[in-house]
Amino acid sequence: MSERPTENKHRPIRSFVRREGRLTRGQQRAMDSLWPRYGVDTPGVETLEPERRALVAEPLDLDVLFGRDTPDQRVLEIGFGMGQSLAEMAALFPCNDYLGIEVYRPGVGTLLRLVGEGDLHNVRVICDDAVQVLKHHLPDACLDRVQLYFPDPWHKKRHHKRRIVSPEFTALVAQKLKPGGVFHLATDWQDYAEQMMVVLSSVPGFRNVAGEGEYSPRPEWRPLTKFERRGQRLGHGVWDLLFERCSEE
Secondary structure, eight states: OOOOOOOOOOOOOSSOOOOOOOOOOHHHHHHHHHHHHOOOOOOOOOTTTTHHHHHHHOEEEEEEEETOSSSSOEEEEEEOOHHHHHHHHHHOOTSEEEEEEEEHHHHHHHHHHHHHHHTOEEEEEEEEEEHHHHHHOOOTOOOEEEEEEEEOOOOGGGGGGOSSSOHHHHHHHHHHHHEEEEEEEEESOHHHHHHHHHHHHHTEEETTTTTTTTOBBBOTOOOOOOHHHHHHHOOOOOOEEEEOOOOOO
């Protein structure tokens, strides 16, 4: 009797856990009515292996997606949570285009509701794995800014390998930024901020806007969240990092 061949493939370590949760009626209505207008369908991460996705995926045409080719900036936010700050940015800066990625469907539903209420034509939403979207669905040098605000810190040491900020991920972000584009990160975990600083400082092609080893003040485009205001009242710190993609020689 022949033995079954050993499986050598390993699933990639993810920086998130899919938490579907129960959508409220408002979130479900937003998904049903607004996804066709503002949602972006991509080959599902659960239905396609990465190598298969690479064969079938085509890069998104952002000019077609947003219906214009001359925005002031094209901004990608990874893991927008419930979407309040992204909707606020889109309302404050209507000349920018905002593409948000989130795997938590209630958060997607809430952002869509906010987009509909605000009649925000400069927002598009993807519900998928950000790493796979970056690898297979976004053209190189297509973004002016990438935002990663308060990613899961995976605070237990044995889980640090799940943190999304790694040399490989940072190099991928650099590939999608235009020369002069900015990777903006924020966290309220000091040890994660320190790790972010080490990683971004080591990846070729980036320059720390604040100077070597320095954190940046919160820029105007990042609104304060309710969670952050509460943390400030309790004396909690928040660390912003802004790294610019160096111009190509």
